Amino acid sequence: MSKPKTAVPSLSPSKEIMELKSLKRQRTAAKNSIVRIKTGLLDKTMSLDPIELECRLDILNSHSDKLMKCQSKIEEIDEEDIARGELEDLIVETKSVIKSILARNKSSIAEISFVAPHSSRLPKMLLPKFKGEYSEFKNFMSLFESLVHNDPTIPDIEKFNHLVNCLSGEALGAVKAFQMSDENYSKALASLKKVYDNKCLIFLDTTSKLFELPTIPKPSALSLRTMIDTVSAVYDSLLSLGDEKNITNAIIIHLVMSKVDTVTRSKWEEQLDYDKLPLWRECEAALNKRYQHLSADEASTSRLKPSSSHSIQKPHLHAGRTKAALVTSNIKQPVCPHCKSNDHSIPACPTFKILSAQQRFEFAKSVPLCINCLRKGHSVSKCKADRCRVCNRSHHTLLHQYPVSFATAPQLSTSHAMHTTSTPDRVMLATAVVNVKGSSGEYLPARALLDSGSQVNFMTEDLAQKLRIRRESTTLNIIGIGNATKKVRTKLNTFVKSRVNNYEFSAQFWIMRSISASHPDRNVNINGWKIPKNISLADPEFHKAQKVDLLLGAETFFELLAVVQIKASPNHPTLQKTLLGWVVSGKYASNQRPPPTVSSTLCHTEQDLANIDSIIQRFWAMEEIPSVSSSTKFTPEQIECEKFFVKTTKVLPSGRLQVRLPFKDDRKLLGNSYETASRRCQALERKTLKGPELRQMYLDFMNEYIELGHMSPTNNKIPSEPHYFIPHQCVLGPESTTTKLRVVFDASSRTSSQIALNEILMVGPTIQEELYSTLLRFCLHKYAFTADITKMYRQILMHEEDNNFQLVVWGSIPLSHFKSFDLTP
Numbered sequence: 001m002s003k004p005k006t007a008v009p010s011l012s013p014s015k016e017i018m019e020l021k022s023l024k025r026q027r028t029a030a031k032n033s034i035v036r037i038k039t040g041l042l043d044k045t046m047s048l049d050p051i052e053l054e055c056r057l058d059i060l061n062s063h064s065d066k067l068m069k070c071q072s073k074i075e076e077i078d079e080e081d082i083a084r085g086e087l088e089d090l091i092v093e094t095k096s097v098i099k100s101i102l103a104r105n106k107s108s109i110a111e112i113s114f115v116a117p118h119s120s121r122l123p124k125m126l127l128p129k130f131k132g133e134y135s136e137f138k139n140f141m142s143l144f145e146s147l148v149h150n151d152p153t154i155p156d157i158e159k160f161n162h163l164v165n166c167l168s169g170e171a172l173g174a175v176k177a178f179q180m181s182d183e184n185y186s187k188a189l190a191s192l193k194k195v196y197d198n199k200c201l202i203f204l205d206t207t208s209k210l211f212e213l214p215t216i217p218k219p220s221a222l223s224l225r226t227m228i229d230t231v232s233a234v235y236d237s238l239l240s241l242g243d244e245k246n247i248t249n250a251i252i253i254h255l256v257m258s259k260v261d262t263v264t265r266s267k268w269e270e271q272l273d274y275d276k277l278p279l280w281r282e283c284e285a286a287l288n289k290r291y292q293h294l295s296a297d298e299a300s301t302s303r304l305k306p307s308s309s310h311s312i313q314k315p316h317l318h319a320g321r322t323k324a325a326l327v328t329s330n331i332k333q334p335v336c337p338h339c340k341s342n343d344h345s346i347p348a349c350p351t352f353k354i355l356s357a358q359q360r361f362e363f364a365k366s367v368p369l370c371i372n373c374l375r376k377g378h379s380v381s382k383c384k385a386d387r388c389r390v391c392n393r394s395h396h397t398l399l400h401q402y403p404v405s406f407a408t409a410p411q412l413s414t415s416h417a418m419h420t421t422s423t424p425d426r427v428m429l430a431t432a433v434v435n436v437k438g439s440s441g442e443y444l445p446a447r448a449l450l451d452s453g454s455q456v457n458f459m460t461e462d463l464a465q466k467l468r469i470r471r472e473s474t475t476l477n478i479i480g481i482g483n484a485t486k487k488v489r490t491k492l493n494t495f496v497k498s499r500v501n502n503y504e505f506s507a508q509f510w511i512m513r514s515i516s517a518s519h520p521d522r523n524v525n526i527n528g529w530k531i532p533k534n535i536s537l538a539d540p541e542f543h544k545a546q547k548v549d550l551l552l553g554a555e556t557f558f559e560l561l562a563v564v565q566i567k568a569s570p571n572h573p574t575l576q577k578t579l580l581g582w583v584v585s586g587k588y589a590s591n592q593r594p595p596p597t598v599s600s601t602l603c604h605t606e607q608d609l610a611n612i613d614s615i616i617q618r619f620w621a622m623e624e625i626p627s628v629s630s631s632t633k634f635t636p637e638q639i640e641c642e643k644f645f646v647k648t649t650k651v652l653p654s655g656r657l658q659v660r661l662p663f664k665d666d667r668k669l670l671g672n673s674y675e676t677a678s679r680r681c682q683a684l685e686r687k688t689l690k691g692p693e694l695r696q697m698y699l700d701f702m703n704e705y706i707e708l709g710h711m712s713p714t715n716n717k718i719p720s721e722p723h724y725f726i727p728h729q730c731v732l733g734p735e736s737t738t739t740k741l742r743v744v745f746d747a748s749s750r751t752s753s754q755i756a757l758n759e760i761l762m763v764g765p766t767i768q769e770e771l772y773s774t775l776l777r778f779c780l781h782k783y784a785f786t787a788d789i790t791k792m793y794r795q796i797l798m799h800e801e802d803n804n805f806q807l808v809v810w811g812s813i814p815l816s817h818f819k820s821f822d823l824t825p
Contacts, residue, residue, distance in 0.1 A: 016077055023074045030067040031087065034060060038094040041101070048101055051147075055126050057098050064091045068222050076218070127162060131169040133441060140166070141193070149189070160185040167192075169441070177669050177753035179722075184668075246277045253283045262465050264290050270471075337367050337376075346374050347398060357401045364399065371395045386485070428573045429519055430585035432538030434550070437495040438467040445499070446549035447539065449516065450560070450583060454553035459492070459509035463549045469494055476510055488512055493754055496550075500536040500581040506754065507556055518545045524588075530568045531575065531584075538581030558683050634765050637664065641764035648799070658797040661805060665760040667722040671753030674718050677725035677809045678818050680749070684729060697741040698730055702810055705743075706821075710794045711808070714820045723804040724757045726823065745808065745823070757805060798824040 037060055040046035046056070067087055074081050127147060130140040148154060148162050160180055167175065175188040216223045257265050268286050335342050338352045346352055346369070352360060364371050370378055372394050373385035380394050389397045430450040435443035446463055456476070464471070471490040478486045488510045497504040524543040531537075552560070559579075566575035573586035634642075641662050648660040689695040705711040726745045733740060747757045778784050789795070798806060806823040 020074065020077050023070050023077075027067060027070040027074065027083075027087075030063045030070065031090065033063045034067070034090055034094055037063075038090070038097060041094075041097050050102060052126050053098055053102055057095070060091075060094055060098065065226065067091070069226070072220055072222055127166050130167055130171050131441065156182040156185040160188060163188065163192075173753070177671050177755070179668050246279070249280045250277045252280055253278055256283065256287075260287075262462070266461070266465060270473075337369070338363065347396070353398065357399055361395075361399045361401075364396075371399055374398070426520070426524075427587050428524070428542070428584055430538075430576065430583040431519065431542050431548070432578070432580040432583055433499050433540070434538075434580060435497040435499060436463065436467060436550070437497070439469045443497060447546055448496075448550035448552050448580075449519065449548045450552050450557055450578075450585075452554050452557040454551060455555070457507050457509045457553050457555060458488075458512050458515050458551040460515055460547075460549050461511055461513050464492060464509075464511050467492075467494060471511065478510075486512075496552075498580045500538070501579070503579040505556060505559075507552070508750075508754075509550070515548050515551050518547050520545055529572050529588075532566070535575070535577075535582045538578060538583045542584050558688075559679065561683075563686060637762050638765040640664075641762035644762070645764065652797065656795060656797050658799055660799045661802045662762040662764070663760055664762045667760065667805070669753060669755050669760060670722050670724055670757065671751035671755065673723070673725040673749070673751040674809070676749055676751070677727045677807075680727035680729070680746075681809050681811075681818065688730060694730070694732075694741070698743065701730075701741060701743050708791075708794075710791070711810075711821045711823055714807070714822050716820045718820075719804050721804065723807060724751070725807045725809055725820075726757070728808060728810075800824075 037046075037056055041048075041056075046052075071081075071084055071087060075084070128140050128143040130136060144163070144166060148159050154162075157180065160182075163185070164172070164175065164180075171192065174192045178184040178188040178191070214223075216227065257268060264287070267290060268283065336344055336346050336349045336352075338346050338349050341349070352363070355363070361371065364374060367376070369376060370380055370383050372380045372383040372387065374396050375385075383394075387393060388395050388400050391400060432448050432450060434446055434448050436446045437443055444463070444466055469492045471492045473490055476488045476491070478488060480486070490511045491508055492511065493506060493508050495504055495506050520543065522545050526543045562577040562579065564577040567573075567586075571589040573584050573588045576583050576585060644662045645659070650658045652658055689698055702711070724747070726747050727749045728743050728745045731742045731744050733742065748759075750756045803822050803824045808821050808823050809818050810821055811818050
């Protein structure tokens, strides 16, 4: 009795014919490649160098695998195809030719490797290449060390040159910051190993091949052989990372972490030691700790808001392991405990703000809430949020009670302001769909918001999880509209590529849980907008409500802009050409004309006397001098910076001070900065200095710098030693009575090595007095004098050895020819 055949998904006749033609074209291409290798070896038109023959054998194996896979798929569609025998004979004959040549030349190869001079041998060898894939690093290092690093007759400078030529992509960036010299070779090689000799990331890249194994639909000797070879190769690679126990532990952890939520997975990855494979007992301890935190949080929520539809099953312990079964409620708990609203938290609650400070305090204690951050789940002693902005004590600013009380209580009068909104005008923000590079080199699509009002770039937590790029732990305090603050604690560096062309740039992104709401907030009808059909939109679905994954700030915003704009009418937004494609931004009249909306604003105003009382209370609260115990101590870096200042600062015979730059890291870490400075200068002329009045003010400012000797021309050559070109831009101050325009020099701009000048300089202590002491002197004395030193910081001279780090690019407008200037007085 014959065995039943495995069911194969059927295709329509037309699709089968198309797929069969495609497979046969692939088979022909692979076959021609193998024939070309065989013909070249027999005719001796190809080099017979042993190293090149080994490489050609690897290429032959790759073509053979592809050829046999195509043949198997063809046979599944066309059972009468009989080309397999001919193809196998061709593969065997070609491999035989290569292996016979290698066998005949084995003795001569050994003699050449030990006797031939390196100058004649090395250029003939095909050195290994490495682009930055973790799973290929060990193979690369083994070949490179065998051919180059372990050869004592090759100078280190030559080894360094071969290393740079072997690297590309992200791998090249790991050594590009080092200057080409003998002593830097070992440092560059150690830096490369530090980045890519990473057991956890190598494990992830290697095991991914196991989970990508194709299913074998029917009995096939070739498919089974391919699977066996692939799994054996992966197993041997994993054994180089650790023993079977470590590999088993790592695979179990990988499977478990692929099933948990993103927050739990993120917390586990943050505590990983990437130099060794983790063990299950470490992962189990981390998961148990996470479980206890979630259990306590859910128990606290259950106590505060009991609900029949929200139940928690108590955990049961079995065989020493902790398991929890949680049944969560489908009813969303209100965010604001005061008004039960889901739209805002309690610090933004309008009804909560109306209460007096004492009433707010009593409500917070009755819920209960942490009186320092007004949140649930912890006490004040464990709260890490910022303290009161008035007195710096452990309570929220909304709970601050001013010490001064008055007999006359303020009387509130209420007024209602009614206004109607009948104009359906809305604003479209510029968005673009870009490709973001992940840890393994693949590019993921993401939707970016272009915002010139942000000083930094942001990325959502969801996108960062998908990219799997190693993060840097640091803290950034973000200040938004209305002085709203938020702390961000991680950042990463990656590459962003345009979807419509080959433009690519690197940027630093701070990780936030969310950047903004969906934009636009609802789908927009764009019928009648007359968008040209011959342009490539950066975001083809800009009019549909979608989430935002990235925010590109001013650091890259102005470099992306091009000159061309299109505006069909005042009722339509502007089309702006950028390097990412055409973006749509600006005010527009919505085609969906809703009925006139009426909104009511409740305004509370205090009588004049009460208003004066409140101002006096706040005044004395600001004037209160803190205790000595709260004074700030100097950090080790600030102490070291001050010692450096005292040691290197000199008073010249002319009476002017001369200082040195306080470097804390090797200045050789700085990469190429000239291209960035010149590109920023071009963008300045193209986008900013369009108006004749603004252009003239910028020219006057720079010419004044040159006339006063604050900026002097150089020989227009890029220094071979470490240097830094500082980009510059203008800041307008129309309300200023002295300077309407100031030129700001940006030493935080990153070089090609992703390191800026400011990052390798020490930051000293604050030497000026606190603002409250200065204001207090105005209150204590009858007369006060103020003075302004013109260009005060330009009166301080820089030591000539640091001049290369004060270079700028400038030229007369239009900037037809750039010139290099030294910004040192």
